[in-house]
Amino acid sequence: MRDKTQTNSAAPGDRLVRAGAVVFFIGALATLVTVAPLLLGTTPFPTYMFGLSMLMAVGFLMAGAGMLRSVAAGRRQARAGR
Numbered sequence: 868m869r870d871k872t873q874t875n876s877a878a879p880g881d882r883l884v885r886a887g888a889v890v891f892f893i894g895a896l897a898t899l900v901t902v903a904p905l906l907l908g909t910t911p912f913p914t915y916m917f918g919l920s921m922l923m924a925v926g927f928l929m930a931g932a933g934m935l936r937s938v939a940a941g942r943r944q945a946r947a948g949r
Contacts, residue, residue: 878940878941879936879937880936883929883932884929884930884933884937886929887926887928887929887932888926888930890929891926891929892926893919894919894920894926895923897919897923898920900912900916901916901917901919901920
């Protein structure tokens with residue numbers, strides 16, 4: 868059985884990973900919307916829409932930073948337990 872405090876507490880970096888995932892999926896949606904007119908032969912969206920596609924990379928970097936933060940906290944905790 869798990870302790871209630873353990874299920875409600877977020878480890879360091881968890882929120883950053885979740886936020887990165889949300890930003891990544893928004894960027895993925897923007898990419899699909901931006902590429903669709905090019906594949907369908909219709910008028911392409913303005914240039915700034917291609918910039919929204921960069922949110923995929925931003926979200927990926929945010930999630931990666933959250934993972935690194937989580938790993939660093941785990942290492943600190945392991946060192947403290949020695």
